[in-house]
Amino acid sequence: MSNISLDLIGQARMLYQYAATLTGGDATEDSLAYLRNEREYKNCLLMELGKGDWARTTLRQFFFSTYQFYLYRSLQNSKDHTLAAIAEKAIKEVTYHLRWSAEWVIRLGDGTAESHQRLEKAVNDLWMYTGELTTATDYETLLSKQGIAVDPASFKDQWIQKVKEVFEEATLIVPGNVWMQIGGKAGVHTEHLGYILTELQYLQRTFPGCEW
Amino acid sequence: MSIAPVNSMLDKIRSLLELVTDPEVPVLTVMDLGIIRDIRLNEDEVEILITPTYSGCPAMNTIEWDIRSILTQNGFPKIKITTVLSPAWTTDWMTEAGKQKLKAFGIAPPNPVHSVCDTKLFAEQEAVQCPRCNSFNTRLVSQFASTACKALYQCNDCSEPFDYFKCH
Numbered sequence: 001m002s003n004i005s006l007d008l009i010g011q012a013r014m015l016y017q018y019a020a021t022l023t024g025g026d027a028t029e030d031s032l033a034y035l036r037n038e039r040e041y042k043n044c045l046l047m048e049l050g051k052g053d054w055a056r057t058t059l060r061q062f063f064f065s066t067y068q069f070y071l072y073r074s075l076q077n078s079k080d081h082t083l084a085a086i087a088e089k090a091i092k093e094v095t096y097h098l099r100w101s102a103e104w105v106i107r108l109g110d111g112t113a114e115s116h117q118r119l120e121k122a123v124n125d126l127w128m129y130t131g132e133l134t135t136a137t138d139y140e141t142l143l144s145k146q147g148i149a150v151d152p153a154s155f156k157d158q159w160i161q162k163v164k165e166v167f168e169e170a171t172l173i174v175p176g177n178v179w180m181q182i183g184g185k186a187g188v189h190t191e192h193l194g195y196i197l198t199e200l201q202y203l204q205r206t207f208p209g210c211e212w
Numbered sequence: 213m214s215i216a217p218v219n220s221m222l223d224k225i226r227s228l229l230e231l232v233t234d235p236e237v238p239v240l241t242v243m244d245l246g247i248i249r250d251i252r253l254n255e256d257e258v259e260i261l262i263t264p265t266y267s268g269c270p271a272m273n274t275i276e277w278d279i280r281s282i283l284t285q286n287g288f289p290k291i292k293i294t295t296v297l298s299p300a301w302t303t304d305w306m307t308e309a310g311k312q313k314l315k316a317f318g319i320a321p322p323n324p325v326h327s328v329c330d331t332k333l334f335a336e337q338e339a340v341q342c343p344r345c346n347s348f349n350t351r352l353v354s355q356f357a358s359t360a361c362k363a364l365y366q367c368n369d370c371s372e373p374f375d376y377f378k379c380h
Binding site for chain 1: 264266267268269270297298299300301331332333334335355356359360378380
């Protein structure tokens with residue numbers, strides 16, 4: 001898990017550094033990470049939810065890594081060379097994350113009665129947050145038309161297909177149509193983000209500009 | 213600047229870079245890793261173009277400081293280190309010498325054939341040789357070992373566990 005998060009931190013840093021360059025002024029990767037307010041964050045809701053058991057952890061990783069895999073695969077063709085380069089780097093790592101998490105979903109689903117039950121509960125808890133992954137926001141639609149970003153709706157079918165394949169092996173049922181929670185990518189978050197930002201930003205806000 | 217002094221400067225810089233090692237695997241130099249993309253002399257400034265291995269590799273910061281340190285201490289006061297993301301670093305860029313050093317250090321070097329870099333699940337693993345007893349009768353324990361770039365294997369013959377530098 002810590003290796004996966006290290007990869008993700010690396011990817012986040014590359015994206016934040018580029019965002020800071022584009023923002024200009026005195027923006028840096030650190031100011032974007034530590035000094036924005038909750039409504040300025042555009043992460044999807046699935047990733048800010050609270051932690052749980054191993055089934056919930058590996059299932060969430062599987063949903064997210066599948067999304068990242070298809071996203072980066074398309075982003076490699078972006079007209080923006082920096083985004084394409086970041087995607088080219090990230091896809092190799094995400095390929096490992098996807099294999100690792102999918103294999104765990106299968107082990108737990110097709111495992112013992114307890115592991116299967118825990119995974120089923122995790123599916124019921126997390127499924128309503130998966131729709132947002134493949135639902136485009138205004139800015140994603142705008143930028144994908146310019147060939148810069150990727151429209152996540154463009155790989156929705158592939159995402160579902162991958163989930164179906166893995167769920168079948170894991171002896172899990174893919175839920176039917178449910179109301180999908182969205183809003184994270186537009187800056188409207190759950191209370192969970194508050195706890196995350198409190199911990200993340202405490203030091204920088206208490207001692208602004210502090211350094212080692 | 214005439215050609216001869218430039219070449220000797222580049223040679224000197226290259227030999228200094230041969231002294232910068234990977235903090236995790238001190239037998240490997242940054243030249244062995246293949247992360248130095250280019251060395252440019254811009255008037256009085258030396259620019260080193262470097263490609264990171266893994267996105268979040270924490271050793272990259274240390275490596276950059278070490279490069280800066282060794283060059284400034286050896287007659288090159290103005291250094292610029294530029295990160296180049298594309299083309300992305302691949303284990304193919306690791307030198308043969310680097311691979312031999314890894315093996316001697318007890319880490320199985322990346323295999324030349326890339327058969328693990330796809331999404332096939334529970335795929336039959338590529339045969340990885342035990343760096344201690346040279347047997348191919350080894351098994352994968354985990355995709356992630358002491359660092360993100362390595363997987364954990366165990367040899368079924370000599371029973372010793374070892375790290376494998378993953379194809380990337």
